[in-house]
Amino acid sequence: MFKKTALILATVLIFTYAVVLGGCKKDENNRTTYEIDVSLSENHLVGSQTVNYYNDTDTTVKELKFNLFGNAFRKGAKYSPISPAHLSLSYPNGINYGGMAVQDVNSNGQSLEFEISGEDANILTVNLGEEIFPEERVVVSIDFTLDLANVVARTGINAHTINLANFYPILCARGEQGFYECVYYSNGDPFYSDCADYTVKITLDKNFVVASSGKLCSSIEKGELTTKTYKIDNARSFAFVCSKLFKSITKTVDEVEITYYYYDDLTPDKSLEYAVKSIDFFSERFGKYCYDHFSVVQTEFVQGGMEFPALVMISDDLEDKAYGEVIVHETAHQWWQTAVGNNEIEYGFLDEGLTEYSVVLFYENNPEYGMTREYMVKSAQDTYKVFCSVSDKVFGKVNTVMMRSLKDFNGEYEYVNIAYIKPCIMYDCLRESIGDAKFFKGLQKYYKEFKFKNATPYDLVGIYEKTGADSNGFFESFFDGKVIL
Template sequence: MAKRMIRNITLVLLMVFICIMGVQLHEGLLSHFWSPQSSNHLSQHGLHHYDLEARFVEKDNTLQVIQRTTYFNKHSKDFETIYFHLYPNAYGDKENLPFPSDEMEFAYPKGFEPGNIEIKNVKVQGKQVKYDVEGQQKTILKIDLPEVLKSQGEVTLYFEYEVKIPPSASRFGYGETTYNLGNWYPVAAVYDDEGWNLDPYYAIGDPFYSEVSNYKVSLTLPKEYQLATTGDIVNTQKTKGQKKEKTWTVQANGVRDFAWVMSKDFKILRDKAGDTDIHVYYGENQQGKKALEVAKDSIDIFNKSFGIYPYKQFSVVASDFYIGGMEYPNLVYIDKNVFAMDTTLMLEYIIAHETAHQWWYGIVGNNQVKEPWIDEALTEYSTILYFREKYGEEIGMRVFKTMVVDDYTRIKDKLPGKKEIIARSVDEFKDNREYSGLVYSKGAIMFYQLEKEIGKENMLSILQYYMGENQFTNVQGKDIKSITKAVTGKDYQKFFERWLGK
């Protein structure tokens, strides 16, 4: 997610940014395409598979959904119980919403109304089973299995449920022009060395942790709507017996989440970065052409810097989304107000950031609750790398000072006598301002300082090695440290401890 920069950056800072960026744009670098199915790191056996059939009922802003999930137990432990996250329920109670209280007017510009997910039926292998909805926000679905799920075994779960979409300009909700459907379905909780990860939907950061899976999704919508989505749209057809509806079939293999946005007002621009299709969805009087150019340049630059983007399409969507930007596989939300600004410079920064997340979160995943610095610090560093590659070192370093160093300095001055620990869970930060200044900005400075010590060529070798070894998996902070040592031949443990605070 982009730092809450639209609300937090002063007019003076924005004007400085505008002044330093008075340069002409140029074409990006060539890239090449490969399929995730061709990678040795992505075996189709062993992935969870989601088959979703959803129908949008416009008059009451609900989704009627049938979901079949084939869950694979890749662990050495047998399971008697498995868990799913029900993130929409975090929108049901005004006292436990996933927003800071001082942002409520932006999250709900027309006032609060609840959203939720109501589970109506759960079966396992065709049998009715006992289940419970737990947690303070009711965001955990606990399912008792009728038989023990052995290690390396799989089980098919069947769900029927209704999703109520709230009037929220956020990851999950609707506004004046778009419906944003992020984190909208029951998603399997991750089991790792620490056990089941059942964290609530915190108001700080991106409190998600998921595994790469395969998706087949059928979305039945009123025919007036256009769809932007994770994955590839493989078919559209009129819904049988319904003249006013259209059904979209989407296939998404090897992705760690599935999100979509729909609108009656979308204009669409298209281009390619190598063999990757770039789509920009935008509205009237918005900077669609600029967004398309930045998306293309971002994919090109990161292809060269990190390794090839392994999916067929990437979509940038102007959304009713107040926070700035949000990443999902193959799809990013960008605040429609940023699309409409007279200057396109903030639009460029946010799109570059969210595109970098396609590598650091999308391709190489991590626990964004416990170790958010892994993807966010590296993504912010990558955003500056984009500007350096595109505009040259002088301009790139001015952007670095303005958007990163100065941001960190402002929060540092407000933390007298307090350790500036980056390596902590999202729930250990006081607020989003502290989280942003340390995890994003100080974290990006850390990676730049590492680059200064080892050289840019070695830094890019580390990132290419890091992606190549870990694509489609989840990593921990220790993996970055070990790869740094493998590439440089030097132990940088103390360097990371000094910067991260642990």
């Protein structure tokens, strides 16, 4: 995500016929697959999904756990996705509610026991009734519904657009401790998932234009409805945004089709160019972009922007320079979060910090935008110093520990400074200390080794140690808050 409060850089300057497009090929990889079929009518979505789960761990599985993020918008939720500070902006027509429900779970026609569990009715636990051994598969089908609140958020219906991230039950990431459950914290991006292959069929009013994480395989119109089928492999989730107002422009660069969807932009070519240059530059600097399509989507969104596989949401409520900077930031997330994933609850700084520093690299490499590395790093340092001073005066202490969970942050201001700005400074210090050659070699190695996997901060440290940089003490001093900036 791009927090507006993290604008450290720009604010300072600042029918029936069918069209079949190539067809959907079936991949036989050792990955979990989702086949999702949803119908959208006004604010109500009816869905069914078949998950072919592949046990890629070395332990057996007796149950599957799915996140029901859409349920956090229900009345009485313990954890609201909207922070108190954003209530009026997020609910322009007053507070209202949505929710998610599961009607049936079965495996090859045999009903399975399931329960809505978790700390905040946020988890669907499915009892498989048998053990699934390592390298074995199990097929589970789920019928569900999602009611959309009128809320400016990752999932919500508004005047111009309908944002549909987290619209289906998403498998929790599975680690040594089993499936990782996370509630919907309003701070940060409370997401952690493994990569899977998706085929998603969406039926809706034919007047909607759809921007999605997937590549369009077919589009069939029948009466007033259209059914579009999309596919994307190796994705942590699938999101889409639809609008009857969308216009779009597309540019293909190095076999990547980049499309910008917008409804309020006098210079759409300029906006698209930010994405084109970002994909081009980050591919050259870190390693080739991991999909063959990418959608930049202007939408109603309270925070600056939000990243999803092959799709980014950009808030329509940003000034020019900030708008461009947010496009660069969200595009950089395609490397850091979408490709190289991480537990964003425990290590939010891992992707956000590197993404922020990627923005610095972008502007450094594109001087025509008038921002230098020195200027941006100095701005970050100044912002961080003000944070330390303010925290000291208000709370009598400053907690600069980066290695802590989302729940342990004292609000957005602290989170932005510790998870975005401080690590951004950290990467510049690292680069100064080990030189450009080792610094970039490390990032390229990190991308290559952890693409489509989940990394931890220790993995990043390990990568730099392998490059010959004596960096362990360096990272530790930042992670545990000992370093004085």
